[in-house]
Amino acid sequence: MVPPAIAPRRRAPLDRRRILEAALRLIDEHGLAELSMRRLGAELDVQAMSLYRHLPNKQAVVEGVRDLIFTELAQLRPAATEEESWDAGLTAMARAFRGICRRHPHALVLFATDVDRAYAASSSFYEPTLTSLVGAGFTEDDAADAVRIVVRYVLSSELLTAAVTTTPNPLTNEEVTRLGEQRPLTGHLVRSLRTRPPATLEDPGFALIVAGLRARLPSR
Amino acid sequence: MVPPAIAPRRRAPLDRRRILEAALRLIDEHGLAELSMRRLGAELDVQAMSLYRHLPNKQAVVEGVRDLIFTELAQLRPAATEEESWDAGLTAMARAFRGICRRHPHALVLFATDVDRAYAASSSFYEPTLTSLVGAGFTEDDAADAVRIVVRYVLSSELLTAAVTTTPNPLTNEEVTRLGEQRPLTGHLVRSLRTRPPATLEDPGFALIVAGLRARLPSR
DNA sequence: ACCTGAACACCGTTCAAGT
DNA sequence: ACCTGAACACCGTTCAAGT
Numbered sequence: 001m002v003p004p005a006i007a008p009r010r011r012a013p014l015d016r017r018r019i020l021e022a023a024l025r026l027i028d029e030h031g032l033a034e035l036s037m038r039r040l041g042a043e044l045d046v047q048a049m050s051l052y053r054h055l056p057n058k059q060a061v062v063e064g065v066r067d068l069i070f071t072e073l074a075q076l077r078p079a080a081t082e083e084e085s086w087d088a089g090l091t092a093m094a095r096a097f098r099g100i101c102r103r104h105p106h107a108l109v110l111f112a113t114d115v116d117r118a119y120a121a122s123s124s125f126y127e128p129t130l131t132s133l134v135g136a137g138f139t140e141d142d143a144a145d146a147v148r149i150v151v152r153y154v155l156s157s158e159l160l161t162a163a164v165t166t167t168p169n170p171l172t173n174e175e176v177t178r179l180g181e182q183r184p185l186t187g188h189l190v191r192s193l194r195t196r197p198p199a200t201l202e203d204p205g206f207a208l209i210v211a212g213l214r215a216r217l218p219s220r
Numbered sequence: 221m222v223p224p225a226i227a228p229r230r231r232a233p234l235d236r237r238r239i240l241e242a243a244l245r246l247i248d249e250h251g252l253a254e255l256s257m258r259r260l261g262a263e264l265d266v267q268a269m270s271l272y273r274h275l276p277n278k279q280a281v282v283e284g285v286r287d288l289i290f291t292e293l294a295q296l297r298p299a300a301t302e303e304e305s306w307d308a309g310l311t312a313m314a315r316a317f318r319g320i321c322r323r324h325p326h327a328l329v330l331f332a333t334d335v336d337r338a339y340a341a342s343s344s345f346y347e348p349t350l351t352s353l354v355g356a357g358f359t360e361d362d363a364a365d366a367v368r369i370v371v372r373y374v375l376s377s378e379l380l381t382a383a384v385t386t387t388p389n390p391l392t393n394e395e396v397t398r399l400g401e402q403r404p405l406t407g408h409l410v411r412s413l414r415t416r417p418p419a420t421l422e423d424p425g426f427a428l429i430v431a432g433l434r435a436r437l438p439s440r
Numbered sequence: 441a442c443c444t445g446a447a448c449a450c451c452g453t454t455c456a457a458g459t
Numbered sequence: 460a461c462c463t464g465a466a467c468a469c470c471g472t473t474c475a476a477g478t
Binding site: 117120141159169193196198207213215 | 334336342360364368387390409410432433
C-alpha cells in the first residue's frame with residue numbers, strides 16, 4: 001500500500017488551451033506587437049522552444065487566439081425579444097458586438113480574417129437580428145447586407161480607434177487660429193476634434209446608417 | 221583652368237527626403253511590417269547605421285512617411301463645383317479620399333494618428349465640401365460631423381479591407397449547408413459573403429449614411 | 441562631416457541532446 | 460513523451476572608429 005510516488009510538480013503540464021489563454025492574456029495586457037514566443041514561454045514558466053511541441057508556429061498561436069474570441073462572442077446574445085422592433089434589435093446587436101471589440105481592443109486585427117467562420121461560429125448571436133429584419137419587410141439579401149454593413153461599421157470604427165488614440169503632437173492654438181482664417185470651415189472641423197472626440201461620432205454615424213435603412217424600407 | 225577634381229560619386233548623398241521616399245516605396249511594395257532600418261539602408265546602398273545621421277529612430281521614419289502622404293492628399297482636390305449638390309460633393313470627396321487610401325493600402329494605419337494635422341495639411345481638400353454642406357442648410361457643427369463621419373467610414377473600411385483580404389481556410393460547402401439548416405438566415409448571410417464581397421458593400425454603406433443625412437436635413 | 445564595424449539585447453525557428 | 464541549450468538568421472540601436 002505504498003502511495004504512488006508522485007514527483008512534485010512545479011507547474012501544470014503544457015497544453016494547447018493553456019498556451020492560447022496565456023497568449024490572449026498577454027495580447028489584452030500588452031498588445032499584439034508585444035507577443036513573442038519567448039515572452040509567452042516565460043509567462044508559462046517554460047522555454048519558448050517547448051511551445052513548438054503543441055503549436056507549429058507563431059501564426060498558429062495567433063489563429064488559436066482568434067478562435068478563442070469567436071467562441072466568446074457566440075456566448076453573448078443581444079437581449080432581442082420577439083416584439084422588439086428591427087432597429088432596436090439591430091442597435092442591440094451593434095452594441096453587443098462593440099462590447100466584445102472593446103474587451104479585446106488589441107486583438108481586433110484578428111477579426112478581419114476568416115469572416116465566414118466568424119459568422120458561423122457566432123450564428124446564435126446573429127440569427128435573431130436577421131429574423132427581426134426579415135419580419136419587418138427586408139428581403140433576406142437586404143437583411144444580410146444590413147447586418148454586414150453594421151458589423152463592418154462597428155468593427156472598422158473600433159479598429160481605427162484602437163490603432164491610435166493619442167495625438168502626440170497636437171496643433172497649437174495659433175496654428176488652429178491661422179487655419180481658421182484661411183479655411184474657416186476646416187478650422188471649425190479641427191476645433192470640433194477636441195470638443196467631440198472620435199468616440200462620440202460612432203453612435204451618430206450608426207444612427208445615420210439606421211436612418212438610411214429606414215428610408216429604404218418598403219412602406220408597409 | 222584645371223577643372224575641379226570631382227570625386228566620382230557612386231550614389232547621391234543621403235538626405236531626409238530621399239530616405240523617406242525610399243521608405244514609402246518599400247512600404248507600398250512590401251508592407252509596413254517588412255520595413256526595417258537594415259532593408260531601408262540596403263535600398264539606399266548604405267549601411268543601416270547611416271540613417272541615424274538624418275533621422276533619430278525608426279519611429280521618425282514612419283512619421284515622416286505619414287507626412288509625405290498627407291501632402292499628397294492636399295494636392296488632390298475633389299472636382300466639386302459651385303453648383304454641385306451637397307451629396308454629390310460629399311460623394312466626390314469620399315471617392316477621392318478612398319483613392320488615396322488605395323494608393324497606399326499598407327500605410328493606412330499611419331492615418332489614424334495626428335488627425336488634426338491631417339485635416340490641417342489637407343484643408344484645401346476638405347473646405348469645398350464643407351462649404352457646400354453649409355450652403356445646403358447644415359449647421360457648421362453638423363457639416364463637420366458629416367465630413368468626419370464619412371472620412372472615418374472610408375478610412376476604417378479601407379483599413380479593415382487592407383488588414384486581410386484572404387480567407388486561407390474557407391468554410392466547406394457542407395459546413396455552410398449544415399449552418400443553413402440550423403440558422404437559415406445566418407446561412408444566407410454566409411453565402412452572401414461569396415456573392416457580394418466586402419468591397420461591394422462599401423458604396424451601399426456609404427449611400428445609407430448619405431440617406432441618413434438627407435433625412436436629417438431641415439426641410440427647405 | 442559623413443559613413444561604418446562591431447557589439448548588445450532582442451526576434452522566430454531548427455535540431456540535436458537531455459530527462 | 461516532453462522539455463531544453465545552442466545555434467542561425469534576423470531585428471533596432473549605441474558607440475567608438477574610420478575617411
